Amino acid sequence: MPHIDARSVDGLDMTIDRGAVDALAGGMRGRVLTAGTGEYGEARTLWNGMIDRRPALIARCLGVADVVACVKFARVHGVLLSVKSGGHNIAGLALADGALTIDTSLMRGVHVDAPGRRAHAQAGCVLGDVDRETQIHGLAAVLGFVSNTGIAGLTIGGGFGYLTRRFGWTSDTVKSFEVVTADGRVVRTDQDHEPDLFWGLRGGGGNFGVVTNIEYELFPVGPEIMGGAVAWRAADAPAVLEMYRRLVADAPPEFTCVATLRHAPPAPWLPREIHGTPIVALLVCDTGPTDEARERAAAIASFGTPVGNVLQPRPYLQQQALIDATQPNGRRYYWKSEFLPGVEDGLLKACMASLEHMPSPHSAILIFPLDGALNALDEDHSAFGSRDTRAVVKIGAAWDDPADDDANVAWARTAWDDITPFSTGRTYVNFLSAGEGDARTRDAYSANYQRLADVKRAYDPDNVFRTNKNIDPASGAGRGQG
Ligand SMILES: Cc1cc2nc3c(=O)[nH]c(=O)nc-3n(C[C@H](O)[C@H](O)[C@H](O)COP(=O)(O)OP(=O)(O)OC[C@H]3O[C@@H](n4cnc5c(N)ncnc54)[C@H](O)[C@@H]3O)c2cc1C
Structure with missing residues (x-):
């Protein structure tokens, strides 16, 4: 041919x-x-x-x-x-x-400068690649919760994980990018070199070029931390979530606790009779001093009558892959999410009500507290912004059979309708599903949108990089395929 x-x-x-x-x-x-x-x-x-x-x-x-x-x-x-x-x-x-x-997925080299506390990672790395190389030095980058997620998309779209309350969005911790721009130049950009490009890449996604290397600041973490999960029957959810709300409101930045509402997976740490039934679980990563972390873990594990408890000292590397099995490749997924100004009682009630109608055993509603370091920076510190965020809620529908598409998408949309009154009005660009269009992209960037359009005009005036959550250089209006 x-x-x-x-x-x-x-x-x-x-x-x-x-x-x-x-x-x-x-x-x-x-x-x-x-x-x-x-x-x-x-x-x-x-x-x-x-x-x-x-x-x-x-x-x-x-x-x-x-x-x-x-x-x-x-x-x-x-x-x-x-x-x-x-x-x-x-x-x-x-x-x-x-x-x-x-x-770029075959480009997976990582170089760690341990004394300088920096990692240089090629764009094709998954999170686990960077964690593996940095943890041999007792260091970690601020990355996400599932080890086979790509660093590139996560970082240039903002990024958060267990260390966000301590150190900010992943993109806040980037020191430089190497990027191939629309005119074929190879640029190393940082705070002092082409600073507008650096600003835009910290949250503005793949709108400005192909990122080939990312330099992360690293922080001393682990190698052992207090981590894992504790689960209760859904009937206990009102009391558990109220305890959770109080816990995260007073917690030090070292303590991250994600609330999950779902059906119990067939995991060995949960009794067989619980499998497939609705539960509430708290997923914990505590990088604080050992004695304090033990105390906090004991308080959680002794609350009410848990049906499973694997909250214990464990390697940070293990923690970073703890929920991988719940997110297998190739399943059918549809997400809705909102940034929150806090974890309000009404939000928790809405989430509990949605659990009752969840049509798939693989779906989950997750509430991640994110408050702390990210709130201390100005809104225009980087393209990502959203500095008023104190938590994020994700409605994560997941199922296997294409015949169930409509029911699961409808469930996620209804659950989302119920949580939107509790939103900051902003959303996470990396959690936007297919079909969420321009208005949602603008919601994600809000006041930073116009400057993003200016940077786009300077670096990609012909909109070569458009198959993303797109910033349109011509009109300043998003026009992506999603
Ligand atoms: C199971 C799972 C868990 C997740 N957990 C988290 C989490 O804990 N925290 C969090 O913040 N996010 C999380 N996410 C969301 C994640 O940040 C986004 O899905 C992100 O887009 C993934 O990056 P990727 O490189 O795998 O994406 P890809 O699908 O490869 O790309 C995503 C977007 O980035 C662009 N892009 C990719 N590589 C480059 C590059 N080298 N240069 C320029 N543009 C590029 C693509 O064109 C595309 O627009 C999770 C996602 C999944 C599926």
Whole structure:
């Protein structure tokens, strides 16, 4: 076949000459995959099984030069570009039909400068890669809760995890980025070099280029911490959640406790008769002094009549992968979420009511307290902002059978309607599902949106990077595929 069917940057059908693709592949260290080649199927697989997209080309880059070659190729041929790292975005933004996908997921090197407390991580790393290399020095970056999530999407979209109350959004802890811009330049940007680009990349997502390396500040953590979970029957949820509300209101920044409402998974730490029944669980990560952490853990575990308790001293690395099994690749997922000014009684009641109607045993409602370091910075410190956030609630629908799509999406939407009165009015761009459009992107950035549009105009005036939660350089209005 002399041509490959593709989609242009403007969304029109087009063809690319196969000779040009061969020339691109010949000049790269990595491979360029097309439909029908062996690895294509695996390379277009995303975490969310709801998303089924077929790029024209998937370039499995092995270095920055490969990324530069792909950006230039896309510009010359006018083909739509998408960028994939961990492939965990709920809306599937890493892929687009007919696009050239720049896949960085094979670029997974990490260099730790332990005395300088810095990690330099390539964009294809998953969280566990960075944790593994930093923990041998007793250090950690501020990353998320599931170890196989990509660092790139998480960090440039904001990022939070067990250490956020101590140190802020993940993007607050980035010291520099290496990025390939729309004109094919390789730029190292930090507070002093191209500071507007640095500002935009800390929360503004993949709107400004392809990030190839991230420099994180590291903090002494572990290697052992107090962590795990305690669970109670759902009938105890009113008392447990009231205890939780008081606990997190007074907790020191070292203590992070996530409330979960769901059906009990068939996990060995929960008795068999509980499996599949509604529970409330508190997921704890306490990096405070050992004696204080033990005291806090004992107070939680002795509250009421828990049905399971695995809150104990454990390696931080283990904690970072504790809930991985609840989020398998390929299941069908749909999320709704809101940032909260606090954990109000009415919010907890709404969440408990939604648990009663949860149609799938794999779904969960999660409340993460985030208050602390992030509140101390100004709203315009970085693109991400949301400095009034004190917690986030996520309605996470998860199920297996496509025949159950409508019921599960409807449940998540109804549950979301019930929690929106308790929102700050802002939402987390990295938790936006497919179909949540421009207005939600603007909600996510609020007062910082206009400056993001200015940075976009300066670095990507032709909107080459548009298959994301898009900042439109022309109108200042979001116009992404999600
Ligand atoms: C199971 C699970 C757990 C999660 N837990 C957390 C959590 O604890 N905390 C948290 O903050 N978030 C969490 N998230 C949300 C997560 O931050 C987003 O899904 C994020 O987009 C994932 O990044 P990725 O690299 O895997 O994404 P991808 O799907 O590969 O990409 C996501 C977006 O980023 C862009 N992008 C990816 N790589 C690059 C790059 N190198 N340069 C430029 N743009 C790029 C893509 O084009 C796309 O628009 C979780 C998600 C999942 C599925």
